[in-house]
Every structure is written in structure tokens, then in C-alpha cells.
Amino acid sequence: MATVTAKELMEEFDLSLLNDEEAVTYRPITTADISRPGMEMAGYFTYYPAKRIQLLGKTEMSFYAQLSPEEQQERMVRLCTYDTPAIILSRGMEAPDELKRAADEVGVPILSTSISTTRLSSKLMMFLESRLAPMTALHGVLIDIYGIGVMITGSSGVGKSETALDLVRRGHRLVADDSVEIRQEQDGVLVGRAPELIRHLLEIRGLGIINVMTLFGAGSVRNEKRIGLAIDLEAWDQKKQYDRLGLDEDAVQIFDTDLPKITVPVRPGRNLAVIIEVAAMNFRLKRMGINAAEQFSERLTSVIEESDHDHD
Template sequence: MAEVTAKDLIEEFNLELINNEEQTVFRPITTSDISRPGMEMAGYFTYYPAKRIQLLGKTELSFYEELSESDKEDRMYRLCTYDTPAIIISRGIEAPEFLIAAANAVGVPLLSSEKTTTRMSSMLTTFLESRLAPMTAMHGVLIDIYGIGVLITGSSGVGKSETALDLVRRGHRLVADDSVEIRQEHDGILVGRSPELIKHLLEIRGLGIINVMTLFGAGSVRNFKRIGLAIDLEIWDNKKQYDRLGLDEDSVKIFDTEVPKIEIPVRPGRNLAVIIEVAAMNFRLKRMGINAAEQFSERLSNVIDEGASED
């Protein structure tokens, strides 16, 4: 899991740091949940979620202004704890003096945004869910083929990068080569991207490192893509029986998500780029309810049944 702090929020959303930077401690943000401390403004701190980002809008601060001076000070000093990663004030509302003093006392980053409270809450949640999502790295190649994120895996030297290069030449888009960072951003949704160090790069044995975006243009790459299909390349084994109809459906489990998987045997003379391209198109058809293998099996059963009835 990547570490996120208020510094990342400042850069991402162009926020202004209100309090004293020298006294500010940029604590890690550990949850994507956002708190709007309305009950806390009324003095109820029994279940105060101090480890969440606290978002103050017009409603909370309008209520705050009606409190007595002693209550105002009490609320703000109880709001700012050593666990609080940041407090954000929306709509460009001026920060109360007691809040600035309390934030400085424990080093809580106090930030200001011109955006509305609801908009700021939505943007923060989306950003944090993406950055704090569980992450793993897999050896393979991720390509966007006809809108399908295809994760190509296989042993080293089987031809993954060469196949990816051929697919890029055919108009598809590279996301990552060699190492794919995969995050489960929501239930059932896996998003892959490339490590920053090797972004847009392909390693071709005998040729070396090539920059796909420089050679083929900006339309040949993507920064991230949802993974929909996994294809495992393996050296052809004459002793192994491979699926010839496509009725058997396999999958690979990444985190809690099952991704459909196809095994493709590799041997000289097979055009892997075309096979993978067709596999992606066939996968799209299956999602639309058109399954060629099942249609063939049904036809075959009908022919057998008709032959049996004639006998």
C-alpha cells in the first residue's frame, strides 16, 4: 500500500496550507473515509473518527459560529489530535483562529479549498481509494486490446514483450511491460499500471530497451487499464491436451477477484499477436452473450439427437 500524506493532497487538488508549515507534521493517511464532524461541533466526541480526514464546510462552521467562546476553543482543540492526518476547509471559508491555534499545537495540516464540500468529499474519496487500494506486482505485460485490458503472463523468454510489440504495431496500446502493478480499487475491479521507472518502455531481446511512445506516438500507450482477461503463454507440450473448443473456462485469482484466463501454447509458426487479438474480441462477444463454442456444442447435440431419432 502506497503512503499518502497531506502533501499529496496539496499537490493533487491545489490546496492551500493555512497553518505554520514548520509546525506541521505530515502524518500518513490510512483510510479513504472522509469525516464531516457535525456531531463533534455539537460536542459529541464519543465516537470521533480521529484518523480520518476532517472536512469542514459551511454547515459545520455556521453552527460553530453560534457557540460561546469557551465552546469554540474546546471543540477545535478536541478536533485536532495527534492521529488526525489533515483538516480541510471547503468553499474558501476563512479558518477560525481557534482552529489554527489547535492545528499548530499538534501539527495537524490545515488546508483550504475553493471547491464545494460535496465536490471536495467526492474527489478525496476517489483519489484515496485509488492510492490506498491493495497492490501487488506481477511479472507480465498489460495491453489494451479493443478496450479490454489483457494481462499476458508466462515464463521468461516465452515471447511476451515481442508479442506486445506486434500488438502495438497493430494499433493496440501498451500499459506495462515486464512488471505490472495491480491494485484492487473496488470489489471485482483490478487496475494495472506500469512502475514509473519503466513506463512506456519495452525490452526486446537482441534489440534492447525501446520507448513505445516515442516510436509509435502517444496513441500507442496508456497510463492504466482495468484488467479483464488474463492470457498465459506456455511452451507447446506435445503430451498435454489443449482445449480445442473453448468450452472449459479457467480463471486466475488476484486478491479477491477472479479474472478469466486462457492458456495459449507457443511454438514456431503461431502468430501470437493475432491469436491474442482474436481472444480479446471473442471475450467481448462472450460478455455480449455470444459464445461460439456453446453454439457449436448445441448444434452438435442437435445433429446427434436428429441422427438418433432417425435410427
């Protein structure tokens, strides 16, 4: 399961640690939800989401300041649990002594920032959602073609990397070759990237490993891209019936997202880069509501019907 630590948040958002012990910052954060414990400050802990980061802003702290010393002590002890991953004070506010004592007791990191509460809350959620999203790695090539993230799959030796090189030469951008790390973000959004070790590299049989960025410039690569379409390359099979009109929409499931998939048969003499380029353009048109295959099919039907009428 993916986790983030308070230490990583400190580096990402330039937060300062208000505890004495840095060891507390290695406690794992396992959820992207953020809690603003206003009800808890008022003493209502029945539904306290202890596993979330607790974000204390001006509202919570000004209410806290009006409580009696006993109440202040009790609220902070209940706020700091062994599950609480971190407590963050916004707008550069100081941590009250009661909070420091309670946090040190159970090892909760207290962090501080000058950013406003609402802004910090949305930035934190975006960062955590991206980092805690489910992740998998698939064998294939990911290329940005006209703004569409196209993932090319197929058995070993079918020509995925060679096709990728051809597409990069035609001005498209390489995201990953051989292994694509995919994470699912909110509502079925799949984002792919290359593992750090092989970023910007392409392996071509006979040539070895080439650095696309060095050869074709910075405009020929991207670090990550949302995946919109999967294209599966398969060796041409004489006995198989291939979809000639392009009306059949297939899909491949990654996590719980259905990714549209097109199967392209490979045989000598077919220019795969051009076929894939056109498939991406066609996919983009479909997303805009223009379906060439359906239009062609309708035109064909009307031509047939007209010729039938002529014969009547």
C-alpha cells in the same frame, strides 16, 4: 502500507496551508474515508473517527459560530487529535483562532480551498481510494486490445514481448512490458500500469530496448488500463490435453479478485498475436452475453441428435 500526506493533497487540489509550520503536512493519511464532523460540533464525540480527514463546510461552521466561546474552544481541542491527518475548510472559509491553536498544539495541518464541500469530498475520496489501494507487481505484459486490458504472462523466453510488439503493430496499445504494477480499486477492479522507469519501452531479444511511443506514435501506448483478462503462454506439451472448444474458464487470483484466465500453448508457426486478438474479442462477446463456444456446442449437440433421429 500505502499512505498519502497532506503535502500531496495540497499539490493535487491546490489547497492552501493555514498553519505556520509546513512540517505538519507530512503526517500520513491512511484511509480514504472522509468525515464531516457535524455531530462532533454538537458535542457528540463517542464515535469520532479521528483517523479520517475532517472536512468542515458551511453547515458545520455556521453551527460552530452559534456556540459559546468555552464550547468553541472545547470542540476544537477534541477535534484535533494526534491521529487526525488533516482538517480542510471548504468554500474559502477562514479558520477560527480556536482551531488554529488546537491544531498547532498537536500538529494537525489545516488546509483551505474554494471548492464546495460535497464536490471536494467526492474528489478527495476518489483520489485517496486510487492512491491507498493495495498494490502489487507481476511479471508480464499488459496490452489494451479492443478496449480489454489483457495481461500476458508466461515463463521467461516464451515470447511475451515479441507478441506484444506484434500486437502493437496491429494497432493495439502497450501499457506495460516486463513488470506490471497492479492496484485493486473498489469492488474487484484491477488497474495495471508500467513502473515509471520502463514506461512505453519494450525489450526484444536481439533488438534490445525499443521505445514504442517514438516508433509507433502516441496512439500506441496507454499509461494505465483496467485488467479484464489474463492469457498465460506456455510451451506446447505433447502429453497435455488442451481445451479445444474454449468452454473451460480458468481464473487467477490477484488480491481477492478472480481474473479470467486462458492458457495458450506456444509452438513454432502459431501466430500468437492473432490468437490473443481473437481471445480478447471472444471475451468481449462473452461479457456482452454471447458465448460462441456454447453456441457451437449446442449446434453440435443438435446435429448429433438429428442424425440419431434419422437412424431411428
